[in-house]
Amino acid sequence: MTSRRSLYAVLVLSVGLVASTSLHESVRASTSRNRVDVEAANPPLLPNISKLPHTVEVNLTAAVTRISLQPHVTTEAFAYNGHVPGPTLDVREGDHVIIHFRNELPEATTVHWHGIHLPFESDGSPFQPIQPGESHDYAFTVRNGTAGTYWYHPHPDRRTGFAIGKGLFGAIVVHAMNDPLPPMSEKLLILSDNRFLADGTIDFPDPASLHGGIDEENGREGPMLFVNGKVMPTISIRSGEIQRWRVINSSAGRIFRIALAGQSMLQVGTDGGLFEKPVEVKDLVLAPGERAELLVKGGAKSASTVLQNLPYDRYSPHTRPQDWDVTRDLLTLTTSGAPRVSTPAIPRSLRRVIQLDTTKVSAVRTIVFGQGMINGHTMDMARVDVSTRVGATEIWEITNIVGMDHPFHLHGFQFQVLDRDGVKEPYVAWKDMLNIPKHSTARIIVRYDDYPGKWMFHCHILDHEDHGMMGVLEVKP
């Protein structure tokens, strides 16, 4: 047992070293962040080149670029139209959307329109790779009732985590034909994180190394936290003003738990658009890929507060980072010295969300999340894991049997949560992302309205997805 003890001493020492390295990195990150004070400006919009009514036609190119991802350091990155995050696709319900996409990357890619209900051919899944130098037109019509916040990102086979980590992600905003909320200033908050080597290059460790193994286990996280690509930026608000924040977690593995220090927020929507009624929240857990719409009110004149990332333990005990329980600041919200403005009234009822009918269910699926596996299998694109037909309504019972959270994502179809660990969901909402916490079960209901094809369902921790924690749902005509 003596030799065993000494082994643990070495082991603990090496774990400590890893931890202290990341602590140094985060200290460096926070020092550099104190020097910058930039506006968390919304990313630019993709210009609409169409003259036709109800049509949005845009050009989108993914290419290698040199860009400042962290203050004062230029890094080689991948970018959409030269921007990280990419420009926002801004559309309205009913719009016909055409995206002329060109791949100037040195590797195959796709563009996945995360959360959008669209034909299979335009899903940008691993089934539809676009080779280097090739172009592809994505086309879809935005359905009525789907107004909300979505995002786009690459989804190539086994390379999604790498491509998003290199800088490929952007927002999609779908505006409603009739928005129940009064007009107000809208802010996009695209949350991400990253990790860099001393020379500024993005850190992707050798998969066979201990660090590579920890990334594969946890999903790659970085000590630098970004809002719209900026470290600790500022948002200005006026006293009494209400702003509409559209928050997207575009990180590869980090689950954010956001809170405004000293004040609550009003959550009005989630992945697939508005709730039926606003819900007051003190903090909000957002898994990778998940979105939220929040109403935030300006406080007293010339006051300021911070949006924080509170600790959230999604990790397995083996690879939990040493600093997981540290609260981190994301942005400063400053209330200007200008006179107070009158606060608009927020309707108590936002819209009707029709509950899917549990009496119409034709199948109950059991989905078991192991570590890196679904139902004991890793991804095989030639295999169909779940087969169904257009028009069917199904319940999926998703059980996570391991000691780490796994966020579930279904392509193509929005679903509703029925219950989590037997506790009925308090309100009905449209979702395409659902975090399944460690050792827990959730039941969702989904209806395949239309659009036959082979749709992916997977864990949205990208390292897990890339290592095969993904399945194929075939919806037959």
Next chain:
Amino acid sequence: MTRRSAKATWFLMSLFLALVFVASVAAFSSTSSRTDQVQQNQIQRGRHLVISHACGDCHGGGSNPAASGWLDGMRDTITQQFRIGPFLTRAKNLTPDVATGTGSFTERQIFNALRYGLRPEETADVDITSTTPGQGNFPLHPHYLAVPMPWPSWRHMSNEELYAIAAYLKHGLKPVSHKVQDSDGPPDFWAGEYTVAKIGPHPAVKYPTANETGN
């Protein structure tokens, strides 16, 4: 052919078909009961191995399958939780409950756990043909069962014996819903503990070694 002989032929044919039917039913049921018997024998063999290899000493119930808590995982932290260096490890629920036990694992995954020490939650349901990470379906980053699970000794049982244990756990036990907290452990998931230098080769080296008489 006369009407009578046609009738007789019809009768004989019916009789023949009926006999064929009865015989095939008998054959089918005897095959099926033979399969049942094979599985019963396998489960009984697995039960004997589980009792005699002290699985219950850590996983619950001691050596008595009638004891409460038989193999359903840690219920007391004195005898079923272990302090290994800085880590706490815990005996898991081995009953076939889907969410908290072995219900979602195949017998092959349980076999791979006993032969190679690989956690079924994190190891695909595949035949493993190598012990080199990244080769022959052996995971690049293997996740091993926590210390002190004595799989390095039990891997020396035959394939038949290990599959018999898996059959008993999957088909011989009633599922019990009992969630056991995950074990702690090092970031290499105990890989450093299970090198050939520490646990020896499989199959074991030839008799006699320097410790053995050779008689």
